[in-house]
Amino acid sequence: MNESSLPVVMCFSGLDPSGGAGIQADIEAVSSHGCMAAPIVTAATVQDTRRVMSFLPMPADLIIEQARAILEDMPVSVIKIGMVGSAEVAQAIHTILTDYPDIKVVYDPVFSAEGNQSLSSSNLIDNVRELLLPLTTVLTPNVFEAHALVPGSDTAPAAAMALLETQCEFVLLTGTHAKTTDVVHTLYSNHRALEQFHYQRLPHKYHGSGCTLAASVAALLAVGHETLSAVHNALDYTHKSLIHARLIGMGQYHPDRFFWLHNPEATKAS
Numbered sequence: 104m105n106e107s108s109l110p111v112v113m114c115f116s117g118l119d120p121s122g123g124a125g126i127q128a129d130i131e132a133v134s135s136h137g138c139m140a141a142p143i144v145t146a147a148t149v150q151d152t153r154r155v156m157s158f159l160p161m162p163a164d165l166i167i168e169q170a171r172a173i174l175e176d177m178p179v180s181v182i183k184i185g186m187v188g189s190a191e192v193a194q195a196i197h198t199i200l201t202d203y204p205d206i207k208v209v210y211d212p213v214f215s216a217e218g219n220q221s222l223s224s225s226n227l228i229d230n231v232r233e234l235l236l237p238l239t240t241v242l243t244p245n246v247f248e249a250h251a252l253v254p255g256s257d258t259a260p261a262a263a264m265a266l267l268e269t270q271c272e273f274v275l276l277t278g279t280h281a282k283t284t285d286v287v288h289t290l291y292s293n294h295r296a297l298e299q300f301h302y303q304r305l306p307h308k309y310h311g312s313g314c315t316l317a318a319s320v321a322a323l324l325a326v327g328h329e330t331l332s333a334v335h336n337a338l339d340y341t342h343k344s345l346i347h348a349r350l351i352g353m354g355q356y357h358p359d360r361f362f363w364l365h366n367p368e369a370t371k372a373s
Contacts, residue, residue: 110138110180110325113173113206114318115166115196117146117158117186117213123310123357129183129318131360135340136322138180141173145196146188152310153354160188163195170199182206183321184239185314186213190230197234207240207324211317212248228252236269241330243275243317263291275320275334279312290334300335302342309345310355316341 112133119125126142133140143166149156173179182200187193200208212231228251236242236252244252249262256262263276278287288300319337328336347362363370 110322111141111173111177112138112318112321112325113141113143113170113179113182114321115143115145115170115182115184115187116314117148117188118144119148119150119311121151121310121352121357123152123351123355124314125186125311128311128314128358128360129185132315132318132340132344133183133322135360135363136319136326138322138325139177140318141177141179143169143173145186145192148186151354152352152357158188160192163189163191166192166195167198170196174199174203179203179206180325181321182208183318184208184210184235185317187227187231187235190226193227193230193234197230197238200235200238204238207321208238209241209243209317209321209324210235210239211243211313212252213313214248214251232269236266236271239271240324241273241275241317241320241334242266242271243277243313243320245277245280245313247280249274249276260289260296263289263296264294267291267294273330273334275316277313277316288338290331292330298331298335300338302338305345307348307350308355309348309358311358312341312345315344315358315360 114129116126116129130140146158146160148158246259249259253262253265263274266274274291276289286302286304290297319340320333323333323336344358344360347359348356351357
């Protein structure tokens with residue numbers, strides 16, 4: 104692949120100084136799939152592998168300026184969104200998406216950390232629902248995020264179906280947080296469940312698994328996969344990165360997003 108054909112994925116995400124989640128996870132996952140990451144930091148966080156202590160959203164006008172500078176210079180194939188952090192940042196990203204309607208969007212709606220620490224400010228969810236979901240190609244919520252986006256929903260599948268009504272094209276409802284023996288992920292589109300994906304439930308907690316999955320879907324779309332193929336291969340890749348995860352700090356495990364380099368016998372899905 105020469106430089107001119109290198110797919111570019113723009114990533115709007117928070118900065119996690121532990122390196123496990125957020126923009127670092129996006130860059131590693133996107134790079135692992137042979138794409139170039141164009142990172143736009145939406146918020147600075149104070150966190151380690153155990154908890155989030157605080158966060159500060161970036162100025163909305165700065166986010167718009169950064170994104171426009173790249174979009175006017177580089178051929179961005181897909182936009183990936185992670186932590187938004189504030190209603191003002193959601194509005195800024197909406198401005199960018201409406202100006203570039205032909206770019207596919209993968210959105211991992213991050214509202215809290217694994218330990219239930221908040222990663223959002225007031226009114227964010229309403230702004231996400233009204234401004235970002237209608238412009239999203241693939242939404243990747245876990246069960247808690249799906250219920251947060253659809254208050255009063257009785258079940259996670261019902262929430263996923265309701266999310267399709269926002270004009271989001273695909274909803275990949277992840278099953279890591281569900282109380283099932285194995286992990287079951289379900290892809291929804293066109294008013295129905297399209298396919299389920301079953302994986303062995305692993306024994307640890309992992310820092311940045313959702314970021315890894317969404318960034319991988321974005322990268323695989325950027326290299327030309329259809330949505331179903333991108334989702335399937337991204338799930339395989341993410342599961343393998345968790346199998347090879349490492350305990351670096353005193354909390355959650357870090358996914359090894361370059362397991363295929365460090366473990367010659369392992370191959371990444373692509």
